[in-house]
Amino acid sequence: MDKHELVNQAAEQARLDHVLAEITQQKSKLSGDIARVKSEEKHLNEHFYDDVRLNYGDASATMETALSIRQQQQLLQERNNTWQHSTHELATLQRLEQKPYFARVDFHEQGEPKAETIYIGLGSLSDRDDNFLIYDWRAPISSIYYDGKLGEVTYESPDGPQKVDLTLKRQFIIEQGKIKAMFDTQETIGDQMLLEVLNEKSSTQMKSIVTTIQREQNKIIRDTKSDLLFVQGAAGSGKTSAILQRIAYLLYRYRGNLTSDQVIMFSPNQLFNDYIENVLPELGEQNMVQMTYWQFLSRRIPGLSVQNLFQQFEETQTNQQSNLEKLKNDVLFFRATKRYASHLEKAGVQFKDIFFKNQTEPYFSKEQIKEIYYSFNENYHLRNRIESTKEALLKLLNQRVDAETRKPWVQDLIEHMSAEELRELYDRPDQEFESSAKETGFLARKIVLQQLKTVSRKIHHNQFLNIRGQYVHFLKRVPQLIELSEFGLTETDWADSIEQLKNDFRQRQVKMADASAYLYLYDLVTGRRGETSMRYVFIDEIQDYTPFQLAYLKYNFPRAKFTMLGDLNQAILIKEDSSSLLSEISGLFDEEKTKVVQLTTSYRSTAQVTNYTKEILSSGQQIEAFDRVGPLPVVYGRKNVTELIQVVATMLQKPENEKVATAIITKTLEEAQQVFELLKANGLKTTLIGSQNQRLVPGAIVVPAYLAKGLEFDAVIMWDASSKNYQGDFERQLVYTIASRAMHTLTILYQGEFSPLLAHISPDLYEVR
């Protein structure tokens, strides 16, 4: 450090000390406030009735009592609000105390006489005179730190775009109240800082990236205009990071109007949810709603079990089955569902009988229900038809109550009821009746109403609709709506597939490719409006969704803005070309309000790992390695599994690898189980991640590829990259996904013949041992 820098650092340290003193002081004041309010609340609670005059003598006294109770409640509520507010502020201060800020920018606003200096941190802080000592990283002005080089920069202020002249950008690494390092930088975000941050990372859980958000990422984070924001990014380019910071940004920007339960994120698997769960809390925000697409479907199709990730991934398909899936995954199929549904306004809705008691003769027969349903005039659309049919059925149900009370089952039931059960039927214990006939009539009516609830519930829940039958009915019409030959299918193929589906239904199962269409059809027939309260929908790993599923999500969240992220090179579930995905989905949104952002630099991995993994992709992808150095990937070819296990054992036993998060990634679950057992037999302890419900743990894990999706590890050992395991183009994306999980070291093992997907890579890019 030269003399000038030393003076600078001393000045910055003095400023930091001042800010820390302010934080300490505000903290102790707040703690005092909180303690006081809490004790007031306690006192109020303990003496709640001392100040309340309980008097129920007459109407006005009752009124007065109610009023004074209300006043006490209000006092309590106020204390409670103050308490909550202060606790939140205290949490912010505690966060700031650890690291008050990470950057400073000096700038000159156009038309203003003076230059300004601001400091940026995880929250905002102002002193008694309302001077901002720290700006929240999400404040409009903070954007200039992420967005531009020195010189002229524009940011979005509340009054529109604002130009400033940026004269200094300084970054700090602060630990325990001391400035450990500081850099003045010309770059967007100095590579030096990013290097420091990236080098020190290693944990089983994701961390926030606010100190080093890159310019392109900042665009994603602060976008508020697009209805569809589509991010295509290389493995490790920070897509997932960008959306998490984006959620924090949106919650800040729309504070008061947007809550975390109006934001939903679809993630690849449960393990991944685990991996990211700390990021938002670290930023002082609550986690959004999180689920996998499978969970989303399953919770809405309770009667059928939906094919899960494991079954989907490990299923082998015939050509014809994969053509069938192609069709069912297409937007054409989505449109066909809608077209089919619109015909249902005239005819074709499938009904079920509703039974009550007597299981042989329906209470309301499907013919009767159908007649009601189609009795309304043609202005009635599906939604009104269902509503009106329900009303009509409930009315009929009411009219039947009297007749039902006279049926023998009612008398029978009364005779068999215990005294206790009977007593519960009366309105009051001392209820009197003119005659015993009246009393019996009263009880019978009560019983009938109670028992008929099962029928009214069925009516309310649309159980007179035969949705499975409806879906089959729809499938039978598909050849008239879609040209089957365009998907390489014949009418016989199609008819066979319907038989297969009926068989699945009988076993209470439904394939992933049918589940969304099934639900969509249900929604259309019942006129369900979708989840209108959801405002933002995030979909990660978009390449594993079908156009149908995305169209359905759009339909299901009609008021939401969408952010979709993916890497078309990492498609592991959809066995078809995913590059047309973007054009298919963009058709669902207004073109003017669609924005596409590309992220090309991979931050996860060292340059050595990135340069190797990008060669796996055939089409010369524009992936840039971040300039971080590490060892070359190493390839071990051995004769058999026993020798491969030896290699792994030697690696895991090295003392320097003890603290390193290592993942042995296999192709299938079966392979993972085998490797795990073999390592165990060799005295090595690892954790097998065999299902999504498992938690991520430190140390070495063995995991099948489809569960490693979206995660990252210090060291990746790719298990058995032989030509037997990885051959075709579909597997190329799988190989890429596996290899790109590595941050620092990548080891590839194979027995027999090396996979052609890797064998062609230039020998300069790896080492053979």
Ligand SMILES: Nc1ncnc2c1ncn2[C@@H]1O[C@H](COP(=O)(O)OP(=O)(O)OP(=O)(O)O)[C@@H](O)[C@H]1O
């Ligand atoms: N601006 C940044 N500053 C620091 N670290 C970053 C930045 N951007 C990304 N990273 C780090 O790079 C790694 C990869 O990021 P992330 O998982 O978000 O990438 P991704 O694009 O979702 O990857 P994939 O598609 O392979 O799952 C993470 O460790 C993340 O913290």
